[in-house]
Amino acid sequence: MSSEISTNVNRDGNILTIPSLSSPVVIGNFIRAIYQGNESGYTDFVLDFSAIEGVYPNVCAPLAGLIEYYKVNRGFSFKFSNVPEFLTRTKTLNxxxxxxxxxxxxxxxxxxxxxxxxxxxxxxxxxxxxxxxxxxxxxxxxxxxxxxxxxxxxxxxxxxxxxxxxxxxxxxxxxxxxxxxxxxxxxxxxxxxxxxxxxxxxxxxxxxxxxxxxxxxxxxxxxxxxxxxxxxxxxxxxxxxxxxxxxxxxxxxxxxxxxxxxxxxxxxxxxxxxxxxxxxxxxxxxxxxxxLGGYEPANIRIENLEDESNNVIYKLAEKNSGTGTRKSGIAIRNEIINIRNQTSSIIVLDFNGVSLISSSFADELIGKLVVQYGFIGFTQGFRLIGMNETIEAITNRSVFQRLSVNNQDL
The missing domain is CATH 3.30.565.10 (Histidine kinase-like ATPase, C-terminal domain)
Incomplete structure (x- = not known):
């Protein structure tokens, strides 16, 4: 957001106009405005959000906590005016x-x-x-x-x-x-x-x-x-x-x-x-x-995925995103790469329990992993298990097509 946006919370009686939810300075000004309003005898406030254009954690989290504090500990009440949909979705006001x-x-x-x-x-x-x-x-x-x-x-x-x-x-x-x-x-x-x-x-x-x-x-x-x-x-x-x-x-x-x-x-x-x-x-x-001064904490998330041979077992059947869309393939590939960046163990992609995958999913997950790590790097760092004949055929074709496209770009 532009630095020109005001951070001053304007008060007109019991109506407070919140100018921005993009700068933490707003929080201090909000506290001051509530204090001044209460000094003037108000305990019921209206918060006007008509001016805001974006939301950030360093404003939303404190504001949410403050509103609840004033309501529970001070007995104040709040009504909200001109609340944009994107603010409602953040649950800042609830x-x-x-x-x-x-x-x-x-x-x-x-x-x-x-x-x-x-x-x-x-x-x-x-x-x-x-x-x-x-x-x-x-x-x-x-x-x-x-x-x-x-x-x-x-x-x-x-x-x-x-x-x-x-x-x-x-x-x-x-x-x-x-x-x-x-x-x-x-x-x-x-x-x-x-x-x-x-x-x-x-x-x-x-x-x-x-x-x-x-x-x-x-x-x-x-x-x-x-x-x-x-x-x-x-x-x-x-x-x-x-x-x-x-x-x-x-x-x-x-x-x-x-x-x-x-x-x-x-x-x-x-x-x-x-x-x-x-x-x-x-x-x-x-x-x-x-x-951390030489101390490296155990990576419990990775350890929980490892088998007795210290291989990381990634079970695709347990992923809520499924195996039918390119979007899911992208998300799972990101997760696999992030696991690779945290461990040198072999990563086993376990297809047991998966009956079918889409070609776009196979391309995003397997095809692009092969391209990223290279054929040798992929075969050394990854294992594929539990594929039925249909999934194997779809994967082979998708990897072949992906490698063909990348070779044309060379």
Missing amino acids: PVDAAYDDTHRRYPLNVVWKFSSAEEVKSLVDAYLDVVSSSAVCQAGVIQGLEWCLNEVMDNVLQHADTTHGYVMGQIHNTSQHIAVCIYDHGQGILNSFRTSIHSPNNAVDAITIALKEGVTRDKNIGQGNGMWGLNNIVRSNSGLLNIISGSGFVGIRINETKTLPNIPYLSPENNCTTVDFQIDFDKGISIANA
């Missing part, structure tokens, strides 16, 4: 509770989710990784790095925020080749969480800065203090972006540049709130071992 709705397993992106347990975190993280793996080819370490960041930040909400739940929203931007995630809670904030620790931050910015250091935690019995430090290192190694807002403090990190702001509007001394907004470029690799 976040989806992962405890009662498992639709995130199909497509979790572009929606604000509310989470409150370790089980919900796992389910959401798995869903995010599945859809990213099938949507884009990610360089080595990106999928594992994204998994680390999601787990650590969402767990921080459960362990340290002193609140019952958090909010998360993710997007994938294929044009700019990055994944954007924002995790928000309206809990005590980082500064307050350090009150009972050995650390003595002077202010909110100082608290965020300390939290990003290795081994810093409010309680060693709860955590080792590697989550925020690891998040910082992973994002930096990827030349990504990390913004953290907690209480009145803001710390923004892009490569080796750090920006701080000390006077961000926030809810209250008790509810400092915390927003963690990060972006990872999926076309830039990440060395997890280097980012």
Whole structure:
């Protein structure tokens, strides 16, 4: 979005005009406008969204959490005016509770989710990784790095925020080749969480800065203090972006540049709130071992696919997208390439339980994998099992045609 778009939330009595959902600055201005409206005697507000043109996680997730906070904890009411369809689809004005709705397993992106347990975190993280793996080819370490960041930040909400739940929203931007995630809670904030620790931050910015250091935690019995430090290192190694807002403090990190702001509007001394907004470029690799000081966590997602011979078994019959369309072939090929980028094990494409595939599916999956890795590379790194005669004939013809087309281009 253009930098010329206003971020000022205009208030006319109890009517608040939201100018944009593309800049996180809007959130601080929203808090200020609600405070001023309440000081003027209002508890019923109308939010006008007629001016917005796009939505981003670092605005939608905090806004969703704030609206629910004001409704539940302050007794305020909200009506919404001129809400565009694309905003309605994000559930920003009515976040989806992962405890009662498992639709995130199909497509979790572009929606604000509310989470409150370790089980919900796992389910959401798995869903995010599945859809990213099938949507884009990610360089080595990106999928594992994204998994680390999601787990650590969402767990921080459960362990340290002193609140019952958090909010998360993710997007994938294929044009700019990055994944954007924002995790928000309206809990005590980082500064307050350090009150009972050995650390003595002077202010909110100082608290965020300390939290990003290795081994810093409010309680060693709860955590080792590697989550925020690891998040910082992973994002930096990827030349990504990390913004953290907690209480009145803001710390923004892009490569080796750090920006701080000390006077961000926030809810209250008790509810400092915390927003963690990060972006990872999926076309830039990440060395997890280097980012985590030599420690490389086990890749459980890959291990769960391995058999006793350490081959990765990929069962096509279990894929919800089926084997009948070119779109499905593209999604599964992306996922296979992402697996290849995470392991040197042989990948076994298991067709058992699949009765038929389309020629376009075979071309997108097998034909283009053979072209990408070359005949020798494909035969060394992949195995095809469980094909019936029809699938085998369709695959042979599709691979022959694909190789013929590529040879003509030479």
